[in-house]
Amino acid sequence: MKTSDKILNKIKREGKITARQLAEDLSITTMGARQHLQALEEEGFLTFTDIKVKVGRPARHWSLTQQGHDQFIDRHQDLSIDIISAIDDTFGSSGLNKVITQREHTIYERYQQQLAHCHTIQQKLQTLVQLREQEGYMAELEESDSGYLLIENHCPICQAAKQCPQLCRSELHIFQTLLADECQVQRREHIIQGANRCCYQITPL
Structure with missing residues (x-):
């Protein structure tokens, strides 16, 4: 490099x-x-x-x-935005929500399969960070006074999420569902609201 x-x-x-x-x-x-x-x-x-x-x-x-x-924006952003617009125009908001729900389910299932092999919350979070890093989120894990911070320094779906905020809500819901038995997950910083990164506070129960 x-x-x-x-x-x-x-x-x-x-x-x-x-x-x-x-x-x-x-x-x-x-x-x-x-x-x-x-x-x-x-x-x-x-x-x-x-x-x-x-x-x-x-x-x-x-x-x-x-x-x-x-320089870090996903090269496929224009295509993603066009597809979102086409779904919304053709099937309306209910059709778009169905597509986002299906995407959420697919991602959740994939993450859950990987986390199933982990025995501690730290192992689960490290695996989750690796998965997000592979997807282009420039993810990191830090310890905090109340637990952990999952930090994403880049959002490869940022432009699509600006047009369709349901995508961001969906990603937060994935984290919350994956870790529901052990942690509380809250988004503290949000790129599409002007922050430099997305940051999730993860607090063990």
Whole structure:
């Protein structure tokens, strides 16, 4: 993977970053990191904000522009949106809901088969993260004070979900149903509502 791609992926996953942090993480010089960041800014993929610190110059924090975020959008998004519109136009909202329900059932069954081999909640969550990572969600699992955070740094169905919010409700329902006997699942951050990521708080019962 090219250094520029590594940088875009890192910022997509972790959010704002400084040249010094980037240099340490990629084992390159700070000057080299700045050059890569500036080049990506010139291409329209990055922007920055300067944040005041107690001593010295303000710290420059780099983040993705909309063009930068668009590098991660599913190439099939236009087709998905067209299909959603066609179903809605042809069969109405009830027909669209039936399709989404069937999609939810199919995904739930597939996830359930994989989680059936897990014996602890942590194993189940790690398996769920692996499944979501394979599907392009750039998923991670973190421990929190009340349990776990399932973090998705990218949404490959984002554009379709903006047109059809039922998709997001369906995905939350899948998680809640999968873990109903052991955990409570709540969405804390939501990409289509302007957040940088989707984040689910998972609290053991």
